[in-house]
Amino acid sequence: MSVENKGICNADMPVHDTGTGNVLSRRLNKILETRIENDKETLEALKELSTFFTENTLQARRNLRSKIEKRSLVINEDFLSAFRDVKEVLDAIYSDVSEMNNSVQKMISRLQATKTQTHHLIDQTTKLQAESQTLSLQKEVAGAFLRSFQLSPAEQAVLRGSSRECAITDEFFTVLDRVQSIHSNGRMLMQSGHQTAALEIMEQMALYQEAALERLYRWTQSRCRNIESPETSILLSMAMSRLQGRPVLFRYVLDEYRTSRRSVLVTAFIDALTQGGPGGTPKPIEMHGHDPKRYVGDMLAWLHQAIPSEKDNLLILLKGCDKTDVSDQILQTLSHITEGVCHPLKVRVERMLAVDTDATVLYSVTNLVCFYKQVIGQVVPGSQLLTTLEELQELSQHTFLLALQSQVRQQLSECVETPPSDLSPSPGVSQLLNLLRDVLSVGCIAEGRQQDLPQIVSIIVEPLLQAINESATRLPTSDMAVYLLNCLYQMQSTLSLYEFVDELLERLQAQSDAQLDTLTSEQASSLVANLNLGSIYTILQEQGKGALSSVPGMEPTGLKNFLSKLDAFLVMQDVLLLPQICLLLSGTHRSIVQHRAFEVIAAIYRQLYEAVHDPENLYQNPGVLMPRSPDQVLKLLIG
Amino acid sequence: MSAGPYNYSYIFKYIIIGDMGVGKSCLLHQFTEKKFMADCPHTIGVEFGTRIIEVSGQKIKLQIWDTAGQERFRAVTRSYYRGAAGALMVYDITRRSTYNHLSSWLTDTRNLTNPSTVIFLIGNKCDLDAQRDVTYEEAKQFADENGLMFVEASAKTGENVEEAFLETAKKIYQSIQDGRLDLNAAESGVQHKPSQPGRNTLVNDQQVNKDTCAC
Numbered sequence: 001m002s003v004e005n006k007g008i009c010n011a012d013m014p015v016h017d018t019g020t021g022n023v024l025s026r027r028l029n030k031i032l033e034t035r036i037e038n039d040k041e042t043l044e045a046l047k048e049l050s051t052f053f054t055e056n057t058l059q060a061r062r063n064l065r066s067k068i069e070k071r072s073l074v075i076n077e078d079f080l081s082a083f084r085d086v087k088e089v090l091d092a093i094y095s096d097v098s099e100m101n102n103s104v105q106k107m108i109s110r111l112q113a114t115k116t117q118t119h120h121l122i123d124q125t126t127k128l129q130a131e132s133q134t135l136s137l138q139k140e141v142a143g144a145f146l147r148s149f150q151l152s153p154a155e156q157a158v159l160r161g162s163s164r165e166c167a168i169t170d171e172f173f174t175v176l177d178r179v180q181s182i183h184s185n186g187r188m189l190m191q192s193g194h195q196t197a198a199l200e201i202m203e204q205m206a207l208y209q210e211a212a213l214e215r216l217y218r219w220t221q222s223r224c225r226n227i228e229s230p231e232t233s234i235l236l237s238m239a240m241s242r243l244q245g246r247p248v249l250f251r252y253v254l255d256e257y258r259t260s261r262r263s264v265l266v267t268a269f270i271d272a273l274t275q276g277g278p279g280g281t282p283k284p285i286e287m288h289g290h291d292p293k294r295y296v297g298d299m300l301a302w303l304h305q306a307i308p309s310e311k312d313n314l315l316i317l318l319k320g321c322d323k324t325d326v327s328d329q330i331l332q333t334l335s336h337i338t339e340g341v342c343h344p345l346k347v348r349v350e351r352m353l354a355v356d357t358d359a360t361v362l363y364s365v366t367n368l369v370c371f372y373k374q375v376i377g378q379v380v381p382g383s384q385l386l387t388t389l390e391e392l393q394e395l396s397q398h399t400f401l402l403a404l405q406s407q408v409r410q411q412l413s414e415c416v417e418t419p420p421s422d423l424s425p426s427p428g429v430s431q432l433l434n435l436l437r438d439v440l441s442v443g444c445i446a447e448g449r450q451q452d453l454p455q456i457v458s459i460i461v462e463p464l465l466q467a468i469n470e471s472a473t474r475l476p477t478s479d480m481a482v483y484l485l486n487c488l489y490q491m492q493s494t495l496s497l498y499e500f501v502d503e504l505l506e507r508l509q510a511q512s513d514a515q516l517d518t519l520t521s522e523q524a525s526s527l528v529a530n531l532n533l534g535s536i537y538t539i540l541q542e543q544g545k546g547a548l549s550s551v552p553g554m555e556p557t558g559l560k561n562f563l564s565k566l567d568a569f570l571v572m573q574d575v576l577l578l579p580q581i582c583l584l585l586s587g588t589h590r591s592i593v594q595h596r597a598f599e600v601i602a603a604i605y606r607q608l609y610e611a612v613h614d615p616e617n618l619y620q621n622p623g624v625l626m627p628r629s630p631d632q633v634l635k636l637l638i639g
Numbered sequence: 640m641s642a643g644p645y646n647y648s649y650i651f652k653y654i655i656i657g658d659m660g661v662g663k664s665c666l667l668h669q670f671t672e673k674k675f676m677a678d679c680p681h682t683i684g685v686e687f688g689t690r691i692i693e694v695s696g697q698k699i700k701l702q703i704w705d706t707a708g709q710e711r712f713r714a715v716t717r718s719y720y721r722g723a724a725g726a727l728m729v730y731d732i733t734r735r736s737t738y739n740h741l742s743s744w745l746t747d748t749r750n751l752t753n754p755s756t757v758i759f760l761i762g763n764k765c766d767l768d769a770q771r772d773v774t775y776e777e778a779k780q781f782a783d784e785n786g787l788m789f790v791e792a793s794a795k796t797g798e799n800v801e802e803a804f805l806e807t808a809k810k811i812y813q814s815i816q817d818g819r820l821d822l823n824a825a826e827s828g829v830q831h832k833p834s835q836p837g838r839n840t841l842v843n844d845q846q847v848n849k850d851t852c853a854c
Contacts, residue, residue, distance in 0.1 A: 282721045282753065293714050301685075301718030308687060308702060309650070309830070364714060371684055371715060445684060445712050 149182055149189070149201050151175065151208065159212045168219045173238050176216070179208050216242060217249040224253055225260035227313045241320025257317065258333045262340035265306060269341045272302050273348075292352050293364045299348065300372040300389075303341060307379050310337050335383030342388040349392050353399045359407050359435070362400035363456075364442045369393045371445045397452075404439065404459050408432060412467045419471055423479055423583045425487045426471070429464065433494045436460045440498060453500045461491060461504060465511075481519040482580040488512045489586045516592055523578050523597035528604070530576050531565045537604050540611060548617035556625050559612070563626065566605070570636045573598075598637040606630035647691050647698040650830040651811055653804070654719050656744055657729035658737040659708030662763040665794035666729060667705045670804050675795045682707040684715045692805060694812045701804065720751035724820070724829050725759065725807040730778075732762045732791060733770040738778065745785060755819050757810040761803050762791040 037043070052071065053064065151159070155175045161168075183205040190198035220239040226232045243250045276284035285302065288294040314333055318326045349369070353362070373389040380386060411431050419426055439456055468487045472480045492508050495501050528534050535553050548554050569576055577594065584590045609630050612622045619625060628636075655663045664686060668676045671688045686705040691698055704723070706716035720726070726748050730737040741760070748758055760782045762773065775791055782789035788806060792799035811829065814820045820829055 282751070285721075294717070297714055297718040298721060301715070302721065304685075305652075305704065305719065305722075308689075312650075312700075368714060375684060445715055 149185065149197075150204075151179065151182075156208075159208060159215075161215055168216060168235055168239065170235075172212070172216070173235075173242065176209070176212050176242055179205050179212065183209065213243065213246055213249065217246070217253060220253045221256045224257040224317070225264070227257070227261070227317055233316055237317055237320045240317055241322070244321045244323050254329060254333055258336040261310060261313070261337045265310065265337055266340040266344065268306065269302065269344060273299070273344070289352070292357060292361055293368065295352060296349060296365050297368050299345060300368065300376075303338070303345070303385070304372060304375055304379075307334065307338065307376070310334060311379075331380065331382075335380045335385065338380055339384040342384050346388050346392060350395065353396055357399075357403065359400055359404040360438045360442060362396065362403050363439050366393060366396040366400050367442060367445055369396050370447075374447060401455070401459060404456065407435065408460050408463055411435070412463055417471060419475060419479075419483045423475075423483045423486060423580065424585065425468075425483075425490045429468065429487050429490060432460055432464050433491065437494060450500050453498060454504065457495065457498070457501050457504055461495070464491070478519060478522045478578055478580045481515040481522070482583050485512055485515045485519070485589050486583070486585045488515070489584075489589065512589075516589060516596075519578075519581070519593045520596040520600075523581065523593055524600040526578055527569075527576055527597055527601055531569060531601070532562050533601070533604055536562060536608060540604070540607050548611055548614075549619045556619065559608070559625065566601075566633075570633070573637070595638060599634075602630060602634040602637055605633050647700040649697065649699045649812075649815075651699055651701050651724045651808055652722060652829070653701055653703040653725040653727060653807065654723040655703065655705045655727045655729060656716070656720075656748065657708060658731070658734075658740050658744075659710075661708065661729045661731040661734075661737050662794045663708060663727075663729050664705050666727070666761065666763060666792070666800055666803075667703055669794045669797050669800045671703075673797065675797070681709060682712075684712055685719055690804075692808055694805070694808050697812065699808055699812070701808065703804075717747065717751060720748060723752055723756055724811045725757045726752060727759050727761055727803060727807065728787070729761045729763050730773070731764050732773050732778075733764055733767050735772040738762075738773045741781065745787075755814050757807050757814070758785075758787050759803055759807045760787045760789040761799075762789070763794055765791040765798065766793040766796050 034042075052067065053060065155178065158169075158171050158175045159179070161172075183202055186198045186202035186205065189201065216239050220236060220243065223232050224236060227236060240250070240253065243253060273285045276282050276287070285295065285298045288298060311330070311334060314330050318330065349365075353365070369389060370393050373386065373393055376383075376389060377386050411428055414428065417426070417428075436457065439460075440453070468484065472483050472487075475483060488508050488511055492505060492512070495505055495508070528537060536559070539548075539551055539554055549556065552558075573594075581590055581593055584593070609626050611617055612619045612626050655667060657663055659681070662679075664679050664682050665676050667686070667688045668674065668679070671690045682705060684707055688703045688705060689700060690703075691700050693699070704719045706712070706719060728741065728744050728748065730741055732738075745758070748756070760778065762775070762778050778791075779789055781787075788810065790799045790803050790806070792803055794800060811820070815829065
């Protein structure tokens with residue numbers, strides 16, 4: 001527009017130039033100085049002008065201004081209409097934007113509303129989420145609780161077993177132990193406050209345990225005989241360790257066990273008796289039935305050796321039982337197991353004892369039984385087996401004593417009748433003493449010989465003594481004394497080898513002493529008679545008043561008779577000995593009798609010597625009459 | 640190891656015989672307790688001892704019956720030969736008389752045991768070499784002639800005691816392996832016995848090894 005205005009101005013210029021010179025000139029100058037080619041606006045304006053100013057006429061020049069103004073008006077009108085459109089469009093936009101604003105506002109408010117609403121929801125969700133977390137945690141806890149306080153179905157199945165005969169396995173014990181541990185954990189649970197749950201759990205576990213133990217008990221009872229099979233023995237000892245808490249069941253199993261083992265032992269014993277080892281080695285024990293010692297010994301030794309194995313088995317069965325002291329149970333069970341063999345053993349030993357057997361053999365058997373009674377008594381004290389052995393020992397002892405008595409009786413009646421002429425013990429004495437020696441030579445292997453021995457000895461010796469005494473009564477005194485002394489001497493020398501017979505030896509000694517006294521007095525009387533001392537001795541004893549030398553028979557000549565006989569006797573003592581003295585078997589006896597008899601003579605001599613040397617008795621030269629002093633005589637006699 | 644004493648596969652029954660005072664009970668004591676019993680009383684009848692050993696990986700319980708050497712117990716001890724898997728026949732190298740009686744002991748053993756019974760001759764008291772009365776060579780010859788196993792041992796020092804018992808067990812075990820011993824028959828002197836399952840084997844092995852090395 002400014003370009004148009006300039007152009008207009010330029011067109012006016014010449015008109016004004018003429019008016020005022022200076023202004024004109026300045027304008028001229030200005031125009032002249034204007035470089036049209038450099039003034040784009042002018043150029044544009046001129047170019048525009050050229051489009052409608054086509055004819056340079058006056059008219060045209062006069063109308064130019066209006067033309068331009070018209071054009072300007074048109075243009076402005078164009079502008080106006082164009083701007084109206086724009087305005088209209090803008091108005092539309094405005095309304096649109098307003099609307100948009102409205103709806104946005106609305107949306108915002110709605111959003112706000114929703115937001116408030118959602119917030120609540122979120123809160124709820126969060127709450128729910130938290131709750132769900134808590135719940136899942138609780139679930140986990142509950143699961144863990146159940147896992148530790150309840151049995152899984154699989155475990156329950158193991159406990160129950162699929163059927164009654166279903167075998168017990170290692171697993172069973174694991175579960176059973178778990179039940180136990182749950183039960184004891186229940187107690188802890190109770191202490192920590194959860195009493196109801198704890199009580200329920202404990203009750204439930206107790207029920208499981210009861211049922212399981214019941215089943216275990218049945219199984220154990222039916223299998224306990226298989227203690228020797230490797231697989232079951234482990235399970236059995238585990239079972240027993242679990243059952244120890246149930247004394248009744250435990251007891252029942254042990255009852256069953258001992259009953260079955262008892263029959264096993266009996267069978268084995270009978271086998272050993274009748275069948276022996278593989279292929280007949282070792283031979284059946286009954287092969288030695290004819291040899292009582294061997295037979296009884298083998299049977300008892302077999303039993304003795306069977307007991308440790310049974311004990312081992314029992315120890316295996318009860319090895320897990322640590323709650324109570326099982327040594328008593330072991331002992332009782334063991335004694336029950338060995339009960340079965342009592343009968344077969346007893347029958348056999350009794351049968352053997354019923355046969356008429358030599359006393360010596362019977363004594364060996366008694367000894368054997370007694371020995372085993374002691375040995376087995378240490379292993380199974382108080383058992384039936386021990387009682388049986390005691391009975392057998394008694395029976396065997398009794399049988400032995402009876403046999404011994406009858407053997408003694410028989411020999412006495414056969415051999416101890418008339419004493420032989422040499423007054424030596426009759427053959428029966430030696431025979432009976434040999435029997436005694438035989439019996440006592442049986443190796444003593446058991447204690448109690450101290451009681452046995454005097455009894456055995458007296459069974460043999462008492463009747464023997466009696467018999468000897470009886471037969472001796474038929475003899476004259478000296479013969480009787482010598483015979484008895486000889487018999488006693490033989491008995492004494494046999495018996496002195498043994499212990500525990502001191503009393504009897506003392507009695508025998510007393511009897512010997514009595515006989516020695518008898519014999520001594522016989523000998524002394526015979527000496528007195530032979531030396532003519534009889535009257536002298538009587539006078540000396542009865543000596544009253546007055547001088548002895550005047551008593552008849554005591555005068556020196558009378559004494560000389562005696563003294564010369566004494567002299568001869570002092571030189572040859574044997575001449576005046578009783579012939580029976582020489583028959584004494586014991587040198588000691590011989591010398592004792594001789595000694596004592598000589599002492600009697602010496603004592604009388606001493607009395608006479610003192611009487612002769614007594615001045616009151618008025619012997620002349622007593623030293624010449626009796627030159628030997630009593631001591632000299634004693635020395636010569638006994639020396 | 641509470642289950643230790645119960646883990647074994649077999650029981651072997653042994654009998655120890657020989658004159659009085661040759662040291663039978665001391666050998667047993669040395670073997671079972673690993674100790675020397677200085678004032679050993681005379682055995683009354685029979686005594687009993689056990690120990691578990693190992694042969695070729697099998698645990699074996701030895702059930703050993705130690706007999707009295709005194710003549711008066713012969714009637715008792717003779718019954719114990721029955722069903723013995725092993726017989727240890729002992730003499731005293733310092734007392735010739737105990738050696739001289741071996742043949743009668745051997746006769747008894749042969750008469751009263753199985754043909755498969757392993758007889759092992761032991762010359763005891765080899766620690767008393769200075770008082771030796773029977774040479775090793777002589778006894779060895781006797782053993783060879785009679786097909787016996789032989790060793791000189793000392794219950795006092797423990798020398799060869801372990802060996803004698805173990806060698807006997809090995810020989811018996813060999814007989815079982817060869818089928819010469821019938822396990823099922825009663826009174827073979829050998830019994831099958833429960834043993835724990837394999838899982839315990841290792842532990843036991845170690846224990847037994849330790850046992851056996853302790854001499």
